[in-house]
Amino acid sequence: MELSGTLEAKQIQQRTGFTITIANTPLNVQHLRTTLSTTSNDSSQPSIRLAELPFCGSDHGLPPHTENTESLSLQQFVTFFHASNSLQAPFHSLVSGIIEKEGRPPLCIISDVFFGWATEVAKSLGTANVTFTTGGAYGTAAYMSLWQNLPHRATESDYFAVPGFPDSCRFHITQLHQYLRVADGTDVWSRYFQPMLANSLKSSGWLCNTAEEIEPQGLEIFRNYVKLPVWTIGPLLPPALLNHSPSSGSIFGQRAWKVPGVSPEKCLEWLDKHPQSSVLYISFGSQNTISPSQMMELAMGLEDSGKPFIWVIRPPVGFDIKGEFRAEWLPEKFEQRMADRNQGLIVHNWAPQLEILSHKSTGVFLSHCGWNSVMESLCVGVPIIAWPLAAEQCYNSKMLVEDMGVAVELTRGLQGAVVRKEVKRVIELVMDSKGKAEEMKKKAAEIGEKIRDAMREEGSSLKAMDDFVSTMLSKRQGY
Numbered sequence: 132m133e134l135s136g137t138l139e140a141k142q143i144q145q146r147t148g149f150t151i152t153i154a155n156t157p158l159n160v161q162h163l164r165t166t167l168s169t170t171s172n173d174s175s176q177p178s179i180r181l182a183e184l185p186f187c188g189s190d191h192g193l194p195p196h197t198e199n200t201e202s203l204s205l206q207q208f209v210t211f212f213h214a215s216n217s218l219q220a221p222f223h224s225l226v227s228g229i230i231e232k233e234g235r236p237p238l239c240i241i242s243d244v245f246f247g248w249a250t251e252v253a254k255s256l257g258t259a260n261v262t263f264t265t266g267g268a269y270g271t272a273a274y275m276s277l278w279q280n281l282p283h284r285a286t287e288s289d290y291f292a293v294p295g296f297p298d299s300c301r302f303h304i305t306q307l308h309q310y311l312r313v314a315d316g317t318d319v320w321s322r323y324f325q326p327m328l329a330n331s332l333k334s335s336g337w338l339c340n341t342a343e344e345i346e347p348q349g350l351e352i353f354r355n356y357v358k359l360p361v362w363t364i365g366p367l368l369p370p371a372l373l374n375h376s377p378s379s380g381s382i383f384g385q386r387a388w389k390v391p392g393v394s395p396e397k398c399l400e401w402l403d404k405h406p407q408s409s410v411l412y413i414s415f416g417s418q419n420t421i422s423p424s425q426m427m428e429l430a431m432g433l434e435d436s437g438k439p440f441i442w443v444i445r446p447p448v449g450f451d452i453k454g455e456f457r458a459e460w461l462p463e464k465f466e467q468r469m470a471d472r473n474q475g476l477i478v479h480n481w482a483p484q485l486e487i488l489s490h491k492s493t494g495v496f497l498s499h500c501g502w503n504s505v506m507e508s509l510c511v512g513v514p515i516i517a518w519p520l521a522a523e524q525c526y527n528s529k530m531l532v533e534d535m536g537v538a539v540e541l542t543r544g545l546q547g548a549v550v551r552k553e554v555k556r557v558i559e560l561v562m563d564s565k566g567k568a569e570e571m572k573k574k575a576a577e578i579g580e581k582i583r584d585a586m587r588e589e590g591s592s593l594k595a596m597d598d599f600v601s602t603m604l605s606k607r608q609g610y
Protein backbone atom coordinates (compact mmCIF):
# COMPACT_ATOMS: atom_id res chain seq x y z
CA MET A 132 0.00 0.00 0.00
CA GLU A 133 1.18 3.55 -0.63
CA LEU A 134 -0.17 6.55 1.21
CA SER A 135 0.79 9.79 2.81
CA GLY A 136 -0.28 10.01 6.47
CA THR A 137 0.70 8.22 9.64
CA LEU A 138 -2.61 7.97 11.51
CA GLU A 139 -4.39 6.19 8.67
CA ALA A 140 -1.31 4.03 8.05
CA LYS A 141 -1.32 2.94 11.69
CA GLN A 142 -5.05 2.21 11.62
CA ILE A 143 -4.81 0.05 8.52
CA GLN A 144 -1.62 -1.66 9.60
CA GLN A 145 -2.99 -2.57 13.02
CA ARG A 146 -6.19 -4.02 11.61
CA THR A 147 -4.70 -5.93 8.73
CA GLY A 148 -1.04 -6.65 9.37
CA PHE A 149 -0.29 -5.35 5.85
CA THR A 150 3.02 -3.77 5.02
CA ILE A 151 2.51 -0.12 4.24
CA THR A 152 4.86 2.22 2.41
CA ILE A 153 4.38 5.93 2.96
CA ALA A 154 5.83 7.94 0.08
CA ASN A 155 6.71 11.58 0.58
CA THR A 156 9.44 14.14 -0.10
CA PRO A 157 12.68 14.00 1.96
CA LEU A 158 11.95 16.68 4.58
CA ASN A 159 8.42 15.39 5.09
CA VAL A 160 9.77 11.85 5.45
CA GLN A 161 12.10 13.12 8.17
CA HIS A 162 9.10 14.58 9.97
CA LEU A 163 7.01 11.43 9.47
CA ARG A 164 9.84 9.37 10.90
CA THR A 165 9.62 11.36 14.15
CA THR A 166 5.82 11.12 14.21
CA LEU A 167 5.91 7.39 13.63
CA SER A 168 8.42 6.82 16.38
CA THR A 169 6.32 8.83 18.87
CA THR A 170 2.95 7.33 17.90
CA SER A 171 3.77 3.76 16.92
CA ASN A 172 4.13 0.86 19.21
CA ASP A 173 7.43 -0.75 18.36
CA SER A 174 6.13 -3.98 16.93
CA SER A 175 3.99 -2.26 14.27
CA GLN A 176 6.67 0.15 13.14
CA PRO A 177 8.72 -2.08 10.82
CA SER A 178 5.55 -2.79 8.84
CA ILE A 179 5.23 0.88 8.01
CA ARG A 180 8.04 1.88 5.67
CA LEU A 181 9.00 5.36 4.52
CA ALA A 182 10.10 6.12 0.95
CA GLU A 183 11.53 9.38 -0.35
CA LEU A 184 10.42 11.07 -3.56
CA PRO A 185 12.91 13.67 -4.83
CA PHE A 186 11.54 17.20 -5.04
CA CYS A 187 13.38 20.46 -5.62
CA GLY A 188 11.23 23.52 -4.89
CA SER A 189 13.63 25.96 -6.52
CA ASP A 190 13.26 24.15 -9.87
CA HIS A 191 9.66 25.35 -9.81
CA GLY A 192 10.19 28.93 -8.65
CA LEU A 193 9.66 28.16 -4.97
CA PRO A 194 12.00 29.05 -2.11
CA PRO A 195 14.73 26.38 -1.65
CA HIS A 196 13.76 23.45 0.61
CA THR A 197 10.04 24.04 0.18
CA GLU A 198 8.29 20.72 0.66
CA ASN A 199 5.05 21.82 2.28
CA THR A 200 2.89 24.93 2.52
CA GLU A 201 4.15 25.89 5.99
CA SER A 202 6.16 28.95 5.03
CA LEU A 203 4.33 29.84 1.81
CA SER A 204 2.00 32.74 1.22
CA LEU A 205 -1.40 31.93 -0.27
CA GLN A 206 -0.22 33.24 -3.67
CA GLN A 207 2.61 30.70 -3.63
CA PHE A 208 0.27 27.78 -2.87
CA VAL A 209 -0.75 27.39 -6.48
CA THR A 210 2.88 27.28 -7.67
CA PHE A 211 3.48 24.58 -5.09
CA PHE A 212 0.42 22.62 -6.24
CA HIS A 213 1.55 22.70 -9.88
CA ALA A 214 5.07 21.73 -8.78
CA SER A 215 3.69 18.69 -6.93
CA ASN A 216 2.73 17.20 -10.32
CA SER A 217 6.45 16.59 -10.83
CA LEU A 218 6.19 13.80 -8.22
CA GLN A 219 4.32 11.59 -10.67
CA ALA A 220 7.45 10.25 -12.42
CA PRO A 221 9.45 9.41 -9.24
CA PHE A 222 6.32 7.87 -7.71
CA HIS A 223 5.89 5.70 -10.78
CA SER A 224 9.54 4.55 -10.41
CA LEU A 225 9.05 3.88 -6.72
CA VAL A 226 6.02 1.65 -7.27
CA SER A 227 7.74 -0.10 -10.20
CA GLY A 228 10.67 -0.85 -7.89
CA ILE A 229 8.34 -2.29 -5.25
CA ILE A 230 6.71 -4.50 -7.89
CA GLU A 231 10.09 -5.73 -9.05
CA LYS A 232 11.12 -6.58 -5.50
CA GLU A 233 7.87 -8.12 -4.32
CA GLY A 234 6.98 -9.84 -7.56
CA ARG A 235 3.47 -8.33 -7.62
CA PRO A 236 1.82 -4.91 -7.47
CA PRO A 237 0.78 -3.39 -4.15
CA LEU A 238 -2.78 -4.16 -3.14
CA CYS A 239 -3.71 -0.54 -3.52
CA ILE A 240 -2.35 2.99 -3.80
CA ILE A 241 -4.06 5.43 -1.47
CA SER A 242 -3.38 8.97 -2.60
CA ASP A 243 -4.45 12.36 -1.33
CA VAL A 244 -7.03 14.08 -3.51
CA PHE A 245 -4.31 16.62 -4.41
CA PHE A 246 -2.41 13.86 -6.26
CA GLY A 247 -5.00 13.01 -8.91
CA TRP A 248 -2.22 11.67 -11.15
CA ALA A 249 -1.85 8.64 -8.86
CA THR A 250 -4.83 7.17 -10.73
CA GLU A 251 -2.74 7.07 -13.91
CA VAL A 252 0.23 5.50 -12.10
CA ALA A 253 -2.00 2.82 -10.57
CA LYS A 254 -3.64 2.03 -13.88
CA SER A 255 -0.36 1.73 -15.74
CA LEU A 256 1.09 -0.59 -13.06
CA GLY A 257 -1.93 -2.81 -12.70
CA THR A 258 -3.13 -1.89 -9.25
CA ALA A 259 -6.06 -0.04 -7.68
CA ASN A 260 -6.07 3.57 -6.60
CA VAL A 261 -8.26 5.02 -3.88
CA THR A 262 -8.49 8.76 -3.28
CA PHE A 263 -8.23 10.00 0.28
CA THR A 264 -9.81 13.27 1.35
CA THR A 265 -8.57 14.71 4.63
CA GLY A 266 -11.71 16.86 4.74
CA GLY A 267 -15.31 15.95 5.50
CA ALA A 268 -17.92 14.81 2.96
CA TYR A 269 -20.00 17.99 2.72
CA GLY A 270 -16.98 20.28 2.44
CA THR A 271 -15.19 18.08 -0.10
CA ALA A 272 -18.34 17.74 -2.23
CA ALA A 273 -18.86 21.52 -2.28
CA TYR A 274 -15.21 22.16 -3.05
CA MET A 275 -15.24 19.71 -5.95
CA SER A 276 -18.51 20.88 -7.42
CA LEU A 277 -17.57 24.55 -7.22
CA TRP A 278 -14.20 24.01 -8.92
CA GLN A 279 -15.64 21.70 -11.55
CA ASN A 280 -18.60 23.91 -12.48
CA LEU A 281 -17.05 27.21 -13.47
CA PRO A 282 -17.53 30.12 -13.83
CA HIS A 283 -19.62 31.53 -10.98
CA ARG A 284 -21.49 34.58 -12.04
CA ALA A 285 -23.39 35.34 -8.83
CA THR A 286 -23.42 38.91 -7.52
CA GLU A 287 -23.08 40.08 -3.92
CA SER A 288 -26.84 39.96 -3.37
CA ASP A 289 -27.26 36.46 -4.81
CA TYR A 290 -27.60 33.05 -3.31
CA PHE A 291 -26.98 30.45 -5.98
CA ALA A 292 -27.54 26.72 -6.51
CA VAL A 293 -24.52 24.41 -6.62
CA PRO A 294 -24.65 21.32 -8.87
CA GLY A 295 -25.00 18.20 -6.75
CA PHE A 296 -26.53 20.07 -3.81
CA PRO A 297 -30.28 20.24 -3.12
CA ASP A 298 -31.90 23.42 -4.36
CA SER A 299 -32.80 24.32 -0.79
CA CYS A 300 -29.10 24.44 0.06
CA ARG A 301 -27.90 27.57 -1.68
CA PHE A 302 -24.50 29.19 -1.41
CA HIS A 303 -23.56 32.87 -1.26
CA ILE A 304 -20.85 34.53 -3.31
CA THR A 305 -18.97 35.47 -0.12
CA GLN A 306 -18.58 31.74 0.56
CA LEU A 307 -16.34 31.48 -2.50
CA HIS A 308 -12.67 32.17 -2.12
CA GLN A 309 -11.48 35.21 -4.10
CA TYR A 310 -9.68 32.90 -6.58
CA LEU A 311 -12.82 30.83 -7.15
CA ARG A 312 -14.96 33.92 -7.75
CA VAL A 313 -12.89 34.87 -10.80
CA ALA A 314 -11.91 31.37 -11.97
CA ASP A 315 -13.01 30.43 -15.50
CA GLY A 316 -11.08 27.28 -16.33
CA THR A 317 -8.10 29.10 -17.86
CA ASP A 318 -6.57 30.69 -14.76
CA VAL A 319 -3.66 29.14 -12.89
CA TRP A 320 -5.86 27.79 -10.04
CA SER A 321 -8.42 26.07 -12.27
CA ARG A 322 -5.65 24.64 -14.44
CA TYR A 323 -4.45 22.77 -11.39
CA PHE A 324 -7.75 21.90 -9.68
CA GLN A 325 -9.81 20.79 -12.68
CA PRO A 326 -7.57 17.98 -13.98
CA MET A 327 -6.67 16.94 -10.44
CA LEU A 328 -10.34 16.52 -9.50
CA ALA A 329 -11.27 14.89 -12.81
CA ASN A 330 -8.50 12.32 -12.28
CA SER A 331 -9.60 11.62 -8.71
CA LEU A 332 -13.04 10.78 -10.05
CA LYS A 333 -11.45 8.01 -12.12
CA SER A 334 -10.11 6.22 -9.03
CA SER A 335 -11.65 3.04 -7.61
CA GLY A 336 -13.25 4.81 -4.65
CA TRP A 337 -12.77 7.33 -1.88
CA LEU A 338 -11.69 7.22 1.73
CA CYS A 339 -13.23 10.10 3.62
CA ASN A 340 -12.07 11.46 6.97
CA THR A 341 -15.55 11.46 8.48
CA ALA A 342 -18.13 9.10 9.97
CA GLU A 343 -21.57 8.04 8.71
CA GLU A 344 -23.28 9.31 11.87
CA ILE A 345 -21.94 12.83 11.91
CA GLU A 346 -22.78 14.12 8.44
CA PRO A 347 -25.37 11.81 6.83
CA GLN A 348 -26.61 14.51 4.45
CA GLY A 349 -23.11 15.52 3.45
CA LEU A 350 -22.31 11.91 2.68
CA GLU A 351 -25.43 11.48 0.58
CA ILE A 352 -24.44 14.52 -1.49
CA PHE A 353 -20.81 13.35 -1.71
CA ARG A 354 -21.73 9.81 -2.79
CA ASN A 355 -24.13 11.11 -5.43
CA TYR A 356 -21.46 13.44 -6.69
CA VAL A 357 -18.51 11.08 -6.99
CA LYS A 358 -20.58 8.03 -7.98
CA LEU A 359 -17.90 5.74 -6.51
CA PRO A 360 -17.69 3.68 -3.32
CA VAL A 361 -16.98 5.94 -0.32
CA TRP A 362 -15.55 4.49 2.90
CA THR A 363 -15.93 6.73 5.92
CA ILE A 364 -12.93 5.77 8.04
CA GLY A 365 -12.70 8.80 10.29
CA PRO A 366 -12.43 11.11 11.88
CA LEU A 367 -8.79 10.10 12.27
CA LEU A 368 -8.01 11.66 15.62
CA PRO A 369 -5.25 10.77 18.07
CA PRO A 370 -6.37 8.02 20.49
CA ALA A 371 -5.73 10.31 23.49
CA LEU A 372 -8.50 12.61 22.26
CA LEU A 373 -10.89 9.81 21.29
CA ASN A 374 -10.49 8.25 24.75
CA HIS A 375 -11.00 11.57 26.48
CA SER A 376 -14.06 12.16 28.61
CA PRO A 377 -14.92 15.30 30.60
CA SER A 378 -14.27 13.40 33.84
CA SER A 379 -10.86 12.15 32.66
CA GLY A 380 -9.45 15.68 32.43
CA SER A 381 -7.30 17.24 29.73
CA ILE A 382 -4.85 15.16 27.73
CA PHE A 383 -1.95 17.38 28.85
CA GLY A 384 1.16 15.24 29.26
CA GLN A 385 -0.22 12.32 27.27
CA ARG A 386 1.70 12.94 24.06
CA ALA A 387 5.14 14.14 23.13
CA TRP A 388 5.30 17.85 22.39
CA LYS A 389 8.10 18.87 20.09
CA VAL A 390 7.52 22.47 19.08
CA PRO A 391 10.37 24.64 20.38
CA GLY A 392 9.43 27.80 22.21
CA VAL A 393 5.95 26.68 23.23
CA SER A 394 5.34 25.44 26.69
CA PRO A 395 2.28 23.25 27.14
CA GLU A 396 2.79 23.62 30.90
CA LYS A 397 2.33 27.38 30.64
CA CYS A 398 -1.02 26.87 28.88
CA LEU A 399 -2.03 24.26 31.42
CA GLU A 400 -1.19 26.47 34.40
CA TRP A 401 -3.06 29.35 32.81
CA LEU A 402 -6.15 27.24 32.06
CA ASP A 403 -6.13 25.74 35.55
CA LYS A 404 -6.66 29.23 36.96
CA HIS A 405 -9.95 29.73 35.10
CA PRO A 406 -13.44 28.38 35.82
CA GLN A 407 -15.03 25.55 33.86
CA SER A 408 -15.95 26.36 30.22
CA SER A 409 -14.97 30.01 30.66
CA VAL A 410 -12.08 30.25 28.16
CA LEU A 411 -12.27 31.05 24.44
CA TYR A 412 -9.53 29.36 22.38
CA ILE A 413 -8.61 31.09 19.10
CA SER A 414 -6.61 29.59 16.25
CA PHE A 415 -6.68 29.79 12.46
CA GLY A 416 -4.89 26.49 11.84
CA SER A 417 -1.59 25.69 10.23
CA GLN A 418 -1.89 27.59 6.94
CA ASN A 419 -4.11 30.62 7.38
CA THR A 420 -4.02 33.97 9.04
CA ILE A 421 -6.15 37.13 9.07
CA SER A 422 -5.46 40.70 7.91
CA PRO A 423 -3.78 43.30 10.17
CA SER A 424 -6.99 45.36 10.52
CA GLN A 425 -9.04 42.23 11.33
CA MET A 426 -6.47 41.32 13.96
CA MET A 427 -6.78 44.74 15.55
CA GLU A 428 -10.61 44.62 15.71
CA LEU A 429 -10.57 41.05 17.03
CA ALA A 430 -8.19 42.12 19.82
CA MET A 431 -10.35 45.11 20.77
CA GLY A 432 -13.55 43.04 20.73
CA LEU A 433 -11.90 40.41 22.93
CA GLU A 434 -10.77 43.02 25.41
CA ASP A 435 -14.26 44.61 25.47
CA SER A 436 -15.88 41.20 26.09
CA GLY A 437 -13.82 40.69 29.23
CA LYS A 438 -13.84 36.92 28.55
CA PRO A 439 -10.67 34.90 29.15
CA PHE A 440 -8.96 33.66 25.99
CA ILE A 441 -5.93 31.84 24.57
CA TRP A 442 -5.08 33.23 21.14
CA VAL A 443 -2.55 31.60 18.80
CA ILE A 444 -1.23 34.51 16.77
CA ARG A 445 0.57 34.09 13.45
CA PRO A 446 1.86 37.06 11.45
CA PRO A 447 -1.07 38.66 9.61
CA VAL A 448 -1.39 38.75 5.82
CA GLY A 449 1.35 40.89 4.27
CA PHE A 450 3.99 39.82 6.83
CA ASP A 451 6.46 36.96 6.62
CA ILE A 452 4.41 33.97 7.76
CA LYS A 453 7.38 32.62 9.71
CA GLY A 454 8.57 36.04 10.82
CA GLU A 455 8.99 37.49 14.27
CA PHE A 456 5.99 38.45 16.35
CA ARG A 457 5.42 42.23 16.36
CA ALA A 458 3.56 44.05 19.11
CA GLU A 459 2.23 46.72 16.69
CA TRP A 460 -0.20 44.23 15.11
CA LEU A 461 -2.22 44.60 18.31
CA PRO A 462 -3.59 47.56 20.29
CA GLU A 463 -0.91 49.28 22.36
CA LYS A 464 0.40 47.14 25.26
CA PHE A 465 -2.38 44.61 24.58
CA GLU A 466 -0.39 41.48 25.41
CA GLN A 467 0.92 42.93 28.67
CA ARG A 468 -2.49 44.27 29.70
CA MET A 469 -4.19 40.94 29.02
CA ALA A 470 -1.50 39.14 31.04
CA ASP A 471 -1.75 41.60 33.97
CA ARG A 472 -5.51 41.18 34.11
CA ASN A 473 -5.22 37.44 33.68
CA GLN A 474 -7.68 37.82 30.80
CA GLY A 475 -5.67 36.58 27.84
CA LEU A 476 -2.73 34.34 27.01
CA ILE A 477 -1.16 35.01 23.64
CA VAL A 478 0.78 32.15 22.11
CA HIS A 479 3.03 32.89 19.14
CA ASN A 480 2.58 30.65 16.06
CA TRP A 481 1.73 27.25 17.49
CA ALA A 482 -0.10 25.97 20.57
CA PRO A 483 -0.84 22.52 22.01
CA GLN A 484 -4.35 22.57 20.51
CA LEU A 485 -5.55 19.12 21.59
CA GLU A 486 -4.44 19.73 25.14
CA ILE A 487 -6.17 23.11 25.25
CA LEU A 488 -9.43 21.87 23.70
CA SER A 489 -9.65 18.93 26.10
CA HIS A 490 -9.10 21.09 29.19
CA LYS A 491 -12.27 21.64 31.24
CA SER A 492 -11.78 25.44 31.29
CA THR A 493 -12.06 25.70 27.50
CA GLY A 494 -15.63 26.58 26.57
CA VAL A 495 -15.61 27.73 22.94
CA PHE A 496 -13.26 27.59 19.94
CA LEU A 497 -12.96 30.51 17.50
CA SER A 498 -11.76 28.58 14.46
CA HIS A 499 -11.10 28.90 10.73
CA CYS A 500 -13.01 25.60 10.43
CA GLY A 501 -10.24 23.46 9.01
CA TRP A 502 -11.70 19.94 9.19
CA ASN A 503 -9.20 18.66 11.77
CA SER A 504 -9.89 21.57 14.10
CA VAL A 505 -13.63 21.06 13.69
CA MET A 506 -13.42 17.33 14.50
CA GLU A 507 -11.05 17.89 17.43
CA SER A 508 -13.33 20.52 18.92
CA LEU A 509 -16.55 18.53 18.52
CA CYS A 510 -14.89 15.34 19.76
CA VAL A 511 -14.51 17.04 23.15
CA GLY A 512 -17.90 18.81 22.93
CA VAL A 513 -16.59 22.34 22.37
CA PRO A 514 -18.87 24.54 20.18
CA ILE A 515 -17.40 26.86 17.57
CA ILE A 516 -17.33 30.51 16.54
CA ALA A 517 -16.62 30.15 12.83
CA TRP A 518 -14.35 32.42 10.83
CA PRO A 519 -13.65 30.43 7.65
CA LEU A 520 -10.77 31.72 5.54
CA ALA A 521 -9.87 29.46 2.60
CA ALA A 522 -10.11 26.03 0.94
CA GLU A 523 -13.37 24.26 1.90
CA GLN A 524 -13.67 26.06 5.25
CA CYS A 525 -16.71 28.17 4.28
CA TYR A 526 -18.62 24.99 3.41
CA ASN A 527 -17.60 23.32 6.67
CA SER A 528 -18.83 26.41 8.46
CA LYS A 529 -22.12 26.37 6.51
CA MET A 530 -22.76 22.79 7.59
CA LEU A 531 -21.78 23.47 11.21
CA VAL A 532 -24.19 26.41 11.41
CA GLU A 533 -27.11 25.19 9.29
CA ASP A 534 -27.14 21.40 9.73
CA MET A 535 -25.35 20.66 12.97
CA GLY A 536 -26.24 23.77 14.98
CA VAL A 537 -22.87 23.76 16.73
CA ALA A 538 -21.46 27.05 15.39
CA VAL A 539 -22.17 30.73 14.87
CA GLU A 540 -20.30 32.46 12.06
CA LEU A 541 -18.52 35.70 12.98
CA THR A 542 -17.36 36.62 9.49
CA ARG A 543 -15.84 35.10 6.33
CA GLY A 544 -12.49 35.43 4.65
CA LEU A 545 -9.97 38.22 4.59
CA GLN A 546 -12.46 40.67 3.11
CA GLY A 547 -15.07 39.94 5.77
CA ALA A 548 -16.05 42.89 7.92
CA VAL A 549 -14.96 42.52 11.53
CA VAL A 550 -15.81 45.25 14.02
CA ARG A 551 -15.06 45.08 17.73
CA LYS A 552 -18.72 45.49 18.71
CA GLU A 553 -19.74 42.45 16.65
CA VAL A 554 -16.81 40.43 18.01
CA LYS A 555 -17.98 41.21 21.54
CA ARG A 556 -21.63 40.42 20.70
CA VAL A 557 -20.85 37.02 19.16
CA ILE A 558 -18.46 36.04 21.93
CA GLU A 559 -21.08 36.89 24.54
CA LEU A 560 -23.80 35.03 22.64
CA VAL A 561 -21.76 31.84 22.42
CA MET A 562 -20.09 32.00 25.81
CA ASP A 563 -23.20 32.80 27.76
CA SER A 564 -24.36 29.85 29.81
CA LYS A 565 -27.96 29.97 28.60
CA GLY A 566 -30.08 29.89 25.43
CA LYS A 567 -28.20 29.52 22.17
CA ALA A 568 -24.91 28.78 23.93
CA GLU A 569 -26.41 25.98 25.98
CA GLU A 570 -28.04 24.46 22.92
CA MET A 571 -24.81 24.57 20.90
CA LYS A 572 -22.87 22.95 23.70
CA LYS A 573 -25.41 20.16 23.98
CA LYS A 574 -25.29 19.50 20.23
CA ALA A 575 -21.48 19.59 20.19
CA ALA A 576 -21.42 17.01 23.01
CA GLU A 577 -23.84 14.79 21.04
CA ILE A 578 -21.57 14.90 18.01
CA GLY A 579 -18.59 14.15 20.22
CA GLU A 580 -20.41 11.02 21.36
CA LYS A 581 -21.09 10.02 17.74
CA ILE A 582 -17.44 10.49 16.84
CA ARG A 583 -16.34 8.23 19.69
CA ASP A 584 -19.00 5.65 18.77
CA ALA A 585 -17.86 5.58 15.15
CA MET A 586 -14.22 5.08 16.10
CA ARG A 587 -14.90 2.36 18.68
CA GLU A 588 -14.11 -1.30 17.92
CA GLU A 589 -17.22 -2.39 15.96
CA GLY A 590 -18.04 1.28 15.31
CA SER A 591 -19.06 2.40 11.80
CA SER A 592 -15.66 3.83 10.86
CA LEU A 593 -13.68 0.75 11.81
CA LYS A 594 -16.23 -1.39 9.97
CA ALA A 595 -15.78 0.85 6.94
CA MET A 596 -12.04 0.33 7.19
CA ASP A 597 -12.54 -3.45 7.23
CA ASP A 598 -14.92 -3.24 4.30
CA PHE A 599 -12.44 -1.15 2.34
CA VAL A 600 -9.69 -3.72 2.93
CA SER A 601 -11.82 -6.69 1.96
CA THR A 602 -13.03 -4.87 -1.17
CA MET A 603 -9.42 -4.23 -2.16
CA LEU A 604 -8.52 -7.88 -1.50
CA SER A 605 -11.37 -9.09 -3.68
CA LYS A 606 -10.43 -6.56 -6.35
CA ARG A 607 -6.93 -8.04 -6.45
CA GLN A 608 -8.46 -11.16 -7.99
CA GLY A 609 -9.33 -8.95 -10.96
CA TYR A 610 -5.73 -7.89 -11.64
Ligand SMILES: O=c1ccn([C@@H]2O[C@H](COP(=O)(O)OP(=O)(O)O[C@H]3O[C@H](CO)[C@@H](O)[C@H](O)[C@H]3O)[C@@H](O)[C@H]2O)c(=O)[nH]1
Pocket residue numbers: 264265266414415416417418419443480481482483484485500501502503504505507521522523524
Ligand atom coordinates in the same frame (compact mmCIF):
# COMPACT_ATOMS: atom_id res chain seq x y z
O1 LIG B 1 -1.42 26.22 16.99
C1 LIG B 1 -1.82 25.19 16.44
C2 LIG B 1 -2.53 25.19 15.21
C3 LIG B 1 -2.94 23.97 14.68
N1 LIG B 1 -2.67 22.82 15.33
C4 LIG B 1 -3.10 21.52 14.75
O2 LIG B 1 -2.98 21.59 13.34
C5 LIG B 1 -4.06 20.98 12.70
C6 LIG B 1 -4.74 21.99 11.79
O3 LIG B 1 -5.59 21.31 10.92
P1 LIG B 1 -6.92 21.97 10.32
O4 LIG B 1 -7.75 22.49 11.40
O5 LIG B 1 -7.56 20.96 9.44
O6 LIG B 1 -6.46 23.22 9.56
P2 LIG B 1 -5.40 23.46 8.34
O7 LIG B 1 -4.07 23.18 8.80
O8 LIG B 1 -5.69 24.81 7.85
O9 LIG B 1 -5.87 22.35 7.28
C7 LIG B 1 -5.92 22.25 5.88
O10 LIG B 1 -6.38 20.88 5.70
C8 LIG B 1 -7.66 20.59 6.25
C9 LIG B 1 -7.94 19.12 6.09
O11 LIG B 1 -7.98 18.80 4.78
C10 LIG B 1 -8.72 21.45 5.55
O12 LIG B 1 -9.98 21.21 6.14
C11 LIG B 1 -8.35 22.92 5.72
O13 LIG B 1 -9.28 23.74 5.02
C12 LIG B 1 -6.93 23.18 5.18
O14 LIG B 1 -6.56 24.53 5.39
C13 LIG B 1 -5.00 20.47 13.79
O15 LIG B 1 -4.75 19.10 13.99
C14 LIG B 1 -4.56 21.25 15.03
O16 LIG B 1 -4.72 20.54 16.24
C15 LIG B 1 -2.01 22.80 16.54
O17 LIG B 1 -1.78 21.74 17.15
N2 LIG B 1 -1.60 23.99 17.06
